[in-house]
Amino acid sequence: MNLTVNGTAHAVAAKPDTPLLYVLRNELGLVGSRYGCGSGLCGACYVLIDGRPMASCDLPVSFAVGKQITTVEGLAAKGELHAVQRALIAEQAAQCGYCMSGIAVSAAALLAANKRPTEAQVRAALDKHLCRCGSHNRVVKAVLRAAHE
Amino acid sequence: MNKSLDSHLALADARRLTQRVHFERDGTVTIASGKVDLGQGISTALAQIAAEELGVPLEKVCILPASTAYSPDEGVTSGSLSIQDGGKGLRKACAELRELLKRSGKRSYWELEVAGDIPAEAPEKPPAEYRLVGKSVPRLELPAKIAGEPSYVHDIVLPGMVHARVLRPPRPYARLVSLPAAPAGTEIVRDGSFAAVLAAREEDAIEAAKKLRAKAVWTDDARMPEDIYGWLKGHATENKVTKENADPVAKARGVKRLQAEYRKPFICHASIGPSCALARMEGEPLEVWSHTQGIFGLRQELAMVLRLPEERIVVHHAEGAGCYGHNGADDVALDAALIARMAKGRAVRLQWTREDEFAWEPYGPAMVVALDAQLDAQGNIVSWRHDLWSNGHTHRPGRASKPVLIAAGELAPPFERAPAIDPPLPAGGAQRNAIPGYEFPDLLVMHHYVREAPVAGSSLRSLGAFGNVYGIESFMDELALAANVDPVDLRLRHLKDPRGRAVIDAVVRESRWANWKRMEGKGHGIAYARYKNIGGYCAVVAEVEATHELRVRRLVAAVDVGLPVNPDGVANQVEGGCVQATSWALKEAWRPGALTWEEYPILKFSEAPAVEVHIVRNELPSLGAGECMMGPTVAAIANALCDAASTRSARRRCAWCSPKRGSSTRSTS
Known part of the structure; x- marks a missing residue:
């Protein structure tokens, strides 16, 4: 599968139903998205999917294929924080x-x-x-x- | 772990804090403090103290993450003592270094040989000369967190590590009878009733744990008592006099007697990030990465349970999510160490799930506080009796000759676990703040310690002070009503301490207490306490609305914590504590089976009250600021609810802090 995260394309090895959070944290090393509950109830893992804030802890990674994923690490632009x-x-x-x-x-x-x-x-x-x-x-x-x- | 660890290993035996201050070749100063950052910003405040006393720029000072490999044993980071005690020690050490530099004739610390004679009686900078301490400075570690950089124990990656999940039942009573086989690609490790599943990929460990938990067979023989408050009152194992000042003559002047009972439920720490730890045991030593509040106490417990000498264990502190006391941090660390012992040399990362945390964290214990007082003909309180029933409020590792952590009782053979205890006053546990700060002629305070615990409990922000201050300050309002005296006046009548009076005066003025307009369904209330009777002073005014829904609209707090090292840090702590106490009061009461944020909701953005903090400044010794607001906030809210309830349309909607008082008070959610 290919994911576009913070403007960069990545090939990932995870199974399609893996929650996006673990792909971001463990496969791409983007640990800014935090694990809080695993069921979308606390907001600690939120990322933007095509600009819309969504929980990544219960979102299958396959859902994000072909979409723009923005994590907290991707909010900064040109070396300056958002x-x-x-x-x-x-x-x-x-x-x-x-x-x-x-x-x-x-x-x-x-x-x-x-x-x-x-x-x-x-x-x-x-x-x-x-x-x-x-x-x-x-x-x-x-x-x-x-x-x- | 990093370069600083290696460069400080040689100091592992040094006892003097002075020798924990290192002047590095790159021109920075690194300090190995024994206190740990819990999200309260203590490392910034300690850096301020060191920079001030040494006379070096703040940006040159770096407080190292604590490790048993090189940090001094400063006990547990708890009890609002990091500035009071830790800061004091650090200030002394830095003053000694400054004196040493002066006597050496060298130009800078970086040319100094610190190993020589350390002047023990070095003069400390007078507070009037402070340029950095007492000024608000931004938190040093915050930008990295806001940028999403690795900041927490959860973010540590060790080479070749495997991901683990523990397999415990969803209730803190049941025991493991049988487990099915591990799903393909995963592996079960088990010692008695302690079991975990391991996988190379985290999502595989999660999936496997779900399947295994669903098919595991657990016993289910114990239950929490239906009426926990009645149960506590019937199970006291020790009845101790905490304070007695019998004055039968004064008591005889009483013309009106009031009695009331106040109940505090089990409350969760409910950290946003469930507890997590890493462990590695390849050969020796055992290394553990933990967000514990006490690295040395944890090491002692690990040594006991794993039957290893302490010298063969290193515990590194890494930040977790805010804990507000003793949450699952130590339990998950023992779990991780036990798993590492069975993991054949592989490093293990164990993440407790949200459900693990709610089911197994040591809750803030339930309490019953019964009060009995007499008023004389002039409306003065002449007699006061306080009885409290509670389990111990401290179940931290490293304080008993037996282990305390969950997994110790699950191994084959199991360890007998020590019960939760209460340290002696003035700090105390359950009895913290049970002695009223007011002057009452006839006084009796009784502590009924309950050894047997229906569920495990331990320290939650402010410990027993929360329940005791809630009771005392609610009862003061009841007495004021009975005596037909203004609640502020009744407090001031019985309060001699000028610093206590000053925070009450400040909160009355800043909240415009006297200008309150009585309105249908609205109420205001005040409460006051000096934390532990020897710590920070805090008075809070709450304004509530209790019509179709219950809302705390505004909280005004006045605090005196002596010289505030970082005033904005103090304000941040007090604001946060006021909001958290509002959440406890309005929404929180743990019940068995509550495993998710839907079953244990906390205060949301749209529900947070406006909070104003006023710091009554002085140059007296600094006092801790992290806990003093908890009791006064809940009591002020409860008093405001009572005030609102005296209007016709008010309805109660809170989890447990009831506006209906007296001996008929019941707590329901």
Whole structure:
């Protein structure tokens, strides 16, 4: 199978029903997408499939063939982090950071579709992402900050 | 593991922290601290302290990941003590180095021979001269995490490693009777009731584990008691007086007696990343990579269970997802080590599943707190009795002569596991913060320790302080109502400590407590505690809405943690703790069988309250900031719910912290 991840084509050996997450982490070494639950309920493993945020932990890799896969590692462009990532750092919007890759990916998709989201829209867009450290309000502030950059 | 490990191995026997500070050839300073980063940002704060005291730029300082190979044994990273104790030791060490440099006549640390006489009584920089400590600095490791770089134990890859999944039943009671054969391409390892499946590819291990779990036969003989609170009260094994100040004359002045019972359910740590560990045992030593809070305690437990001398075991710390106490980190590490012992020299990466974590993590123990007080004719509290029932709150490895971790009890033959215990006060476990911070003339605090545990429990952020402060501060509001006194006034009447009074004053002012407009279905509440009675001070005001749904709208917290080393780090911890405590209060109560985020939901983005943090600054010794807000937050929310419930349309919707009080209080979800 061939996958296009962060703009680069890769031939992968995994079986078609392997969840995309394990192909990304173990075969391609892209460990930014994190394992959280294996059933699409926590958001830690989110990636963009043709620009749409989706859980990769229960998505068969065959589904992503022929589509553009963007992981957190692919948000940066020309050596510079994405505006959302820069804002997350500027707001110190994390503690352990384990949930942040998925959040960054979803927030980037939100801003691509809606350049000036309201606070309620940001919260709604991130509601599938669980954060246990309680960084929610700083994350929302960061996404709004990125929208105004 | 890396170059720094090798360059520090020679120091493995050095006892002085001073000798853990290394001036590297590339002009950096590396420090082997015994404290570990749990996502709380401690490595940044410790780097600030070292840079300040040494007088070198912050960016030159690097705190190494802890390892038993070269780190000093600073115990467990817990109890909000990393800054209080770890920071203090580091500051002293760096002051000694500065003094050594001064006396040597050398121009820089990099020309210094540290092996010589270390001046023991080196003067430390006066806080008034601080330029770096007390300033907010960005977290040093955050950019790599946000970029998605390898940052966690989960991301470590060892040459030739195999992926493992443990095969435990979905309930923490059953035992393994039989397992089917391993699916093709996978391999089962088993020792007694401890079993795991191995595969070269992670997805194959996952699939095989699913199949094996479905067909495995488990016994199912034990059950959790239906009424855990009644069960706890009926199973006390030790009844100890925690504090007694009998004053029968004062008690006799009582004209009104109130009694109430408060209940705290089992609460999960619920880390977003389930526990994970790697282990390798090719020849010697056994190497383990773990997100444990205590590398030396874990090493001791591994030595006991694997019957190896400690010198033949190295435990490396690598970050995990936030743990907020003792989660599955140590259990998964023992699991990985046992698997490595059976893996014929191959390195093993063991990832617990989400279901493993919910079924097997050591939960924050359930508690019952019964309070009994008397008011005099002027509405002063003249007598106070506090009884608490709980299992021990500490089940960490390395503290007992018997193992504590799950797998130890599953081997053939099984080890007898030590029960969870409570360290003595002032830290305490279940009895943490059971002694009220207020002055009451007649006082009795009783701790009813329950040895037998229906399910395994251990330290969860703030330990017993959460249940005790929830009880005490809820009861203070009940008494205020009974005495017809403002809840703030009643607290201030009985609180002498000026720093405690100052955080209450600050939160009252900043929340505009006095300007609150009473509205249908809405309520506000206040609560206060000094963590452990010797740590950080925290007062919280909560504003809630309890109509068609229950929402915490706003939390205002005021804290005094002495000199805040990294004020934004303190604010971040307090904000996060307030949100987490809101989640505990509104949504969380573990029940057997809860294995997924659907069965154990936590607070979502759309439900998080606005949080304002006010740091009452001073230059007194720094105190830990990570836990002081938990009890006050839940109590403030509970008090706000009561306030809202006194309006007609309020309905309760929370998991367990009930707005209906008194001895008839029941916890249901």
